[in-house]
Amino acid sequence: MQILVTGGAGFIGGHLAERFLAEGHDVTVLDVMHPYYDLGIKQRTLEGHRETAADAGTDYEFIEGDIRDSDLVADLVGDADYVFHQAGRAGVRDSVAEPRVYDEVNVDGTLNILDAARATDVERVVMASSSSVYGVPEYLPYDEVHPTTPVSPYGASKLAAERYSCAYSEVYDLPAVALRYFTVYGPRMRPNMAITNFVSRCMNDEPPVVYGDGTQTRDFTYIDDVVEANLLLLETDAADGEAVNIGSTDNIEIRELAAVIRDEIAPDLDFEFDDRHDADAEHTHADVSKAGELLGYEPTHDIREGVRQFVDWYRANRDWYEQLVRAS
Ligand SMILES: NC(=O)c1ccc[n+]([C@@H]2O[C@H](COP(=O)([O-])OP(=O)(O)OC[C@H]3O[C@@H](n4cnc5c(N)ncnc54)[C@H](O)[C@@H]3O)[C@@H](O)[C@H]2O)c1
Known part of the structure; x- marks a missing residue:
């Protein structure tokens, strides 16, 4: 199978590409x-792809390019059996500063993928959507019929992109699925996230800094579960035209996350508290029953297991990764 992974030098796309290569597929990464x-994180990801491809005997190509380049996108999509579209601008806070860039990349970039795909007989386009599409909860956990009222330009851009995917599926019969990821974490994750901050502070005997009072809740989804959900979409058309939540086994408060990490690394530390950012969601919690029914998705990593694995990886890669976390 020839698979195009956009955003494949990034955190989620990087893990996806690596797994596809290891499973014997040929992969092109566009980033x-x-x-x-x-x-430096992305360079290591690409290096890992080359090594995995060599070990597995699969073809691998990295193309440095922009999803806003419609000709380039059309060429690459035209060669692909499957497209896993992970490229995008991902920061909620930066979207407040640069809403139009988020629209150009996340919405127009996705339209380029979809337009290219409907001109071919691609097997499926899977796009990365986000729990940010829900915005203010009317009830929790969010199921997929919960109203979508995003509170950030990022969430609005993801919702528009996802709606285009579903609409293209409806009117052009394009097999397209949107996966609404809920806060994904794991090795090589973006260094400016709460988990990386907590781990790095605890490793250095500094109290973890919790924004707000720490009662915000999240599903923290371990990267392996997200990869597994995407892999299932090589096998089934049951979710074509749908948006599907991809969350974790449990929902926890941010201060509980800080405690789990603190207990794993430096049990005697206290916490510090700082102001919460308005664009950050107060609560996210996924009902993953639709993913279970349509895809057979079953998250396997609870937060303690995921944190343990991430801390092990962090320790093994501390020499280069920690300075990036500290600088972010
Ligand atoms: N990490 C999460 O918790 C999370 C949660 C919900 C949704 N998502 C979505 O999942 C996807 C992947 O997120 P991630 O955490 O891996 O982020 P990431 O920033 O690590 O990866 C995104 C990649 O896209 C690339 N990219 C950005 N603009 C591009 C463009 N114009 N053309 C081509 N490539 C471009 C970046 O260089 C980067 O490597 C994103 O679409 C994001 O919105 C992530």
């Missing part, structure tokens, strides 16, 4: 290498 966080 603009955006310096939103240190490019």
Whole structure:
């Protein structure tokens, strides 16, 4: 199978590409290498792809390019059996500063993928959507019929992109699925997230800094579960035209996350508290029963297991990764 992974130098796309290569598929990665966080992480991801491809005997190509380049996108989509579209601008807070860029990349970039795909007989386009499409909860956990009222330009851009995917599926019979990811974490994650902050502070005997009072809740979804959900979409058309939540086994408060990490690394530390950012969601919690029914998705990593694995990876890669976390 020939698989195009957009955003494949990034965190989620990087893991996806690696797994597809290891499973024996040929992979092309398209990524603009955006310096939103240190490019050293992406370089290591690409190096890992080359090594995995060599071990597995699969074809691998990296194309440095922009999803806003419709000709380039048309060429690459035209060669692909499957497209896993992960490229995008991902920071909620930065979207408040640069809403139009988020629209151009996340919405127009996705339209380029969809337009290219409907001109071919691609098996499926899977796009990365987000729990940010829900915005203010009317009830929790969110199921997919919950109203979508995003509270950030990022969430609005993801919702528009996802609606286009579903509409293209409806009117052009394009097999397209949107996966609404709920806060994904794991090795090589973006260094400016709560988990990386907590781990790095605890490793250095500094109290973790919790924004707000720490009662905000999240589903933290371990990267392996997200990869597994995407892999299932190589096998089934049951979710074509749908948006589907991809969350975790449990929902926890941010201060509980800080405690889990603190207990794992430095049990004697206290916490510090700082102001919460308005664009950050107060609560997210996924009902994953639709993913279970349509895809057979079953998250396996609870937060303690996921944190343990991430801390192990962090320790093994501390020499280069920690400085990026500290600088972010
Ligand atoms: N990480 C999460 O918790 C999370 C949650 C919900 C949704 N998502 C979505 O999942 C996808 C992947 O997120 P991530 O955490 O891996 O982020 P990431 O920033 O690590 O990866 C995104 C990649 O897209 C690339 N990119 C940005 N603009 C591009 C463009 N114009 N053309 C080509 N490539 C471009 C970047 O260089 C980067 O490598 C994103 O679409 C994001 O919105 C992520």
